[in-house]
Amino acid sequence: MTAIAEILSTAMPRSAPRGSDLPTCPVCADTMVAAEASAYLSNSVVSYLWTCDTCGYGFVTKHPVQQIMCS
Numbered sequence: 001m002t003a004i005a006e007i008l009s010t011a012m013p014r015s016a017p018r019g020s021d022l023p024t025c026p027v028c029a030d031t032m033v034a035a036e037a038s039a040y041l042s043n044s045v046v047s048y049l050w051t052c053d054t055c056g057y058g059f060v061t062k063h064p065v066q067q068i069m070c071s
């Protein structure tokens, strides 16, 4: 059972996105650094609006939100 707990702990991503998770522009493949805007679609999904500085292409990504138990 200890092994299963270790796998779960490492598989759970932190709420903060990792650098390798940054999206790339589908037009010019430039790496997006910061989202233009964000909006919650529900309690568990947040969407980010990205605009490419290089070509101006805009797109939206959706991410699951980790529920933080710190009330």
Ligand SMILES: [Zn+2]
Residues within 6 Å of the ligand: 025, 026, 027, 028, 029, 030, 052, 053, 054, 055, 056, 057
């Ligand atoms: Zn681009």
